[in-house]
Amino acid sequence: xxxxxxxxxxxxxxxxxxxxxxxxxxxxNKLLVLVDGRTVYTPLFSGxxxxxxxxxxxxxxxxxxxxxxxxxxxxxxAVNGVINISSKSAKDTQGGYLEAGGGEPGLKSFAGxxxxxxxxxRYLFSSLRQxxxxxxxxxxxxxxxxxxxxxRQGGFRVDSYASPGNVLTVQGDLYGSDVNVAAGGAxxxxxxxxxxxxxxxxxxxxxxxxxxxxxxxxxxxxITNQFGAAETLTDDRDTYDLDFQHHIRLKRAQPGxxxxxxxxxx
Numbered sequence: 001x002x003x004x005x006x007x008x009x010x011x012x013x014x015x016x017x018x019x020x021x022x023x024x025x026x027x028x029n030k031l032l033v034l035v036d037g038r039t040v041y042t043p044l045f046s047g048x049x050x051x052x053x054x055x056x057x058x059x060x061x062x063x064x065x066x067x068x069x070x071x072x073x074x075x076x077x078a079v080n081g082v083i084n085i086s087s088k089s090a091k092d093t094q095g096g097y098l099e100a101g102g103g104e105p106g107l108k109s110f111a112g113x114x115x116x117x118x119x120x121x122r123y124l125f126s127s128l129r130q131x132x133x134x135x136x137x138x139x140x141x142x143x144x145x146x147x148x149x150x151x152r153q154g155g156f157r158v159d160s161y162a163s164p165g166n167v168l169t170v171q172g173d174l175y176g177s178d179v180n181v182a183a184g185g186a187x188x189x190x191x192x193x194x195x196x197x198x199x200x201x202x203x204x205x206x207x208x209x210x211x212x213x214x215x216x217x218x219x220x221x222x223i224t225n226q227f228g229a230a231e232t233l234t235d236d237r238d239t240y241d242l243d244f245q246h247h248i249r250l251k252r253a254q255p256g257x258x259x260x261x262x263x264x265x266x
Contacts, residue, residue, distance in 0.1 A: 004019055004020065004081075005017065005018070005019055006018050006019075006023045008023055011137060011145060011147040012134045012135075012136065012137050012145070012147040012148060012149045013134070013147060013149035013179050017031060017083075018031060018080065019031050019080040019081040020080045020081075030078075030079040030080045031048070031078075031080045031081055031082070031083065032048075032078035032081070032082045032083070033048045033082075033083045033085070034082065034083070034084045034085065035085045035087070036085070036086060036087055036171065036195060036197075037195070037197065037211055037213075037243070038193065038195055038213050038215065038241070039241070042217065042237065043237070044219070044235050044237065087157070087171075089124075089157070089159050089169075090116055090124035090125050090126040090157050090158060090159040091124050091159060093114060093116040093126040093157075094116040094117065094118075094124065094126075095115070095116060096113075096114070096115050096116075097112075097113070097114040097115075098112070098113050098114075099111065099112045099113075100112070104135070108133045108134065108135045109132065109133045110130075110131065110132035110133070111130065111131050111132075112128070112129065112130035112131070113128070113129050113130070114126065114127065114128045114129075115127050119158070122160055122161055122162050123158060123159070123160050124158070124159050124160075124161075125156065125157065125158045125159075126156065126157045126158075127154075127155070127156045128153070128154065128155045128156070129152075129153070129154045130152070130153050131150070131151070131152040131153075132150065132151060133148075133149075133150040134148060134149045134150065135148050136148045136180070146180050146181075147179075147180055147181070148179070148180045149177065149178070149179045149180070150177065150178055150179075151175065151176070151177035151178075152175065152176055152177070153173060153174070153175040154173070154174050154175075155171065155172060155173035155174070156171060156172055157169065157170070157171035158170045158171070165200060165201040165202075166198070166199070166200050166201075167198070167199045168196075168197070168198050168199075169195075169196070169197045169198075169199075170194075170195070170196050171194070171195050172192065172193060172194035172195065173192060173193055174191075174192040175189075175190065175191060175192065176188070176189070176190040177189045177190070181221070181222045181223075185222045185230075186222065187219075187220050187221045187222050188218075188219075188220040189217070189218070189219050189220075190217075190218045191215070191216050191217035191218055192215075192216055193213060193214060193215040193216065194213065194214055195211065195212070195213035195214075196211070196212050196213070197209065197210070197211040197212075198210045198211075204249075205248065205249035206246070206247065206248050206249070207246075207247050208244070208245065208246045208247070209243075209244070209245045209247075210243075210244050211241075211242070211243045211244075212240075212241070212242050212243075213240075213241050214238070214239070214240055214241075215238070215239040215241075216236075216237070216238055216239075217235070217236070217237045217239075218235075218236050219233070219234065219235040219236075219237075220232060220233070220234050221233040221234075221235075
């Protein structure tokens, strides 16, 4: 519903998303994507793995929003804007949920299960498992595109409301996928992350947030080099990120923001 976004699906497992035109995989990399405050970004090609963002967003239930962002506030990759994906809290995902289905063409099967409960009186948790299998697409001439894709994910979230004005969140995910690339054969992606966030309300005009996360990714990607030869790109990456923000309302008639961000990417 954001009319300045352009979304194009290239094959079974790749998308190109841009906010201001030039929608190609090589150029559409200046759109920051956040999942619960964690950037789905890789220094490998200074872009975003959009398939990872889509999987994480769908499972726990999510609220998606697109917003403009100033470059100095969220980094150079937010030049064209921000897609901010916030999963629902454990409080909003209590009880059990099960889904499954399948069909053709494209999506062969999918399944997901989620359960939320309480730990004592001040802690709520939510746990998720999901899987999907996408079959090969077909060209207009009827030939097989050899781009099938399957992915599985497991995750959890715990929210604590130990005292008024304080919310502590701990969440994590593990995932893995297998993909066929028409130009080079079979590829793999796997990884995991864990995130902790403490939000504190000082007053109606002031609040703080402290967030720390660790993200591990493993990528095996068949490619074709500039000479037409098949090669395999392998990448293992660890990302650590620490972020502190203090929001202050400067005047009643004009809200303001004071923030400090400390990203660490070894």
